[in-house]
Amino acid sequence: MIPTPDLSHLKSADFEHVYEPAEDTFILLDALEEDANDLRDLQPRTCLEIGSGSGCVTAFLGSILGSASSLYLTTDINPYACKCTKTTGAQNKVPIEPLLASLASPFRRRLRRSVDILLFNPPYVPTESDEADSAQQHADIAGAWAGGRDGMVLTDILLEQVESLLSPTGRFYLVAVKQNDIKGICQRMLERHGLQGEVALQRRAGREHLFVLRFRRQQPAT
């Protein structure tokens, strides 16, 4: 059992600005824990989490892999989230480097096919597109969930970039809900990008049917 990261340094005032870990966070932790041995065997050197929020997920990944075994990078558009991610790293003795950035933008040139573990628990809730646009602009707590049409506005952008970011043995974990069209996502990643996707974990939590999808490069035919 890998302990859930210590978040006792974060107060309710922090969670007015930053997404508080919830069922979608925990299903991602559970999927990573199930894959812990596989992930260690890959000897990841570069891990990147997009939309780190409280920093809970990367801190957890750091305790799976070991704090000095990999570089732990995170991005978030919410400055409070970057601060929380930083302190959560310190609290859990994982040196996390948060950057205030959208998706993987500043890394796209230099991390070409170099990310060993890529994580994204995106704003996946279907909303009006205006709502998603304004949440992105204000970079506040609404940006944690407002996902626009089909809840896919942001995820769609990242999906087009995953192939160029993943290292040859890289893994990409994505949190999604049923309304995001799980089959459609997997099919598209395979046909357009040669990335094989599968459901790592799924469960119902209240009104949400949550999924963790795991992608890797297709094994070359032998």
Place this chain on the structure above:
Amino acid sequence: MLLEACSLCYSVLYSSILAVLAGMVRLITHNLLACHAKGCTSNNFPLQFQDAAIELRDAEFNADFLRGFLPRIEWPALVGAARQLGDASLPAEQPEMLDDEFLQKLHHVLLEIHVEEGAMVCPNCKHVYPISNGIPNMLLAEHEIG
């Protein structure tokens, strides 16, 4: 009044905690960042440090990590950035022999030099990416996004 005083204490306390715990654009990360402003596609790496305030902090040494990460480093950019921050311990050419002495130096330069404040400037379009409390602001305004 009381409330105001409290929130003031809180923010002072909070920022001092952050100053102790937080802060780190390390050179390993700097080596992976390029300017991504609209239309800025060549000579956009490495970003140049400006008014950098640095702190040195011990990090756990892991030779396997260093050996595994080295192929992802752009060597001249790393040497240049380290010199900009006053560290000239790395050789201009990346050595072929990764002996312990070299790995120790590499460890220090990549992982123990933290830039807390200052900025990173694009050598091409001169876009300024500020660093505050060790967190770099790589966001672009909407009209700057490519």
